Amino acid sequence: MNGHFSVNVYGLSGSLVEPIKVIKEEGTYHTDLLMLIDKDDPEQSHFIYIYDLDLFLKEENNKKYHCKRCLHGFTSQALLKDHLEICKEYPAQAIVFPDENSVNYKIGNNQILHPLFVVADFETWMKVWRYFSYSQFKNKKSRFQISINF
Numbered sequence: 139m140n141g142h143f144s145v146n147v148y149g150l151s152g153s154l155v156e157p158i159k160v161i162k163e164e165g166t167y168h169t170d171l172l173m174l175i176d177k178d179d180p181e182q183s184h185f186i187y188i189y190d191l192d193l194f195l196k197e198e199n200n201k202k203y204h205c206k207r208c209l210h211g212f213t214s215q216a217l218l219k220d221h222l223e224i225c226k227e228y229p230a231q232a233i234v235f236p237d238e239n240s241v242n243y244k245i246g247n248n249q250i251l252h253p254l255f256v257v258a259d260f261e262t263w264m265k266v267w268r269y270f271s272y273s274q275f276k277n278k279k280s281r282f283q284i285s286i287n288f
């Protein structure tokens with residue numbers, strides 16, 4: 139390969155697209171290909187030309203700009219450009235999130251059922267201070283703030 143031509147190759151893992159070989163710097167004439175492997179008959183495997191990767195990876199009605207290295211979609215080209223500065227430092231990879239059923243809590247016997255759970259954030263508390271004023275010769279009351287930091 140020379141500097142004018144470059145090829146990225148993507149594959150399928152189940153129904154998910156994953157990068158197989160992604161070049162760091164695209165040439166003047168760049169092509170994205172999807173490699174389909176027939177496990178029963180590898181000689182029947184072939185490549186499919188991807189005309190527009192953003193359109194190929196589109197899942198919703200909104201236009202997204204996809205990173206060719208991790209296939210993450212961004213809502214603007216500026217966000218994609220910022221992402222590429224970081225992503226190009228790492229090998230090409232597919233980001234796969236676990237499905238909802240795969241995350242669970244297994245130590246149920248250590249759980250305690252609470253009927254009520256309160257979270258409070260106190261930043262200050264008003265303290266009432268009672269004192270005797272000798273100059274006025276009477277009991278007085280004043281308030282001041284106490285800072286509460288955890």
Ligand SMILES: [Zn+2]
Pocket residue numbers: 205206207208209210221222225
């Ligand atoms: Zn990326």
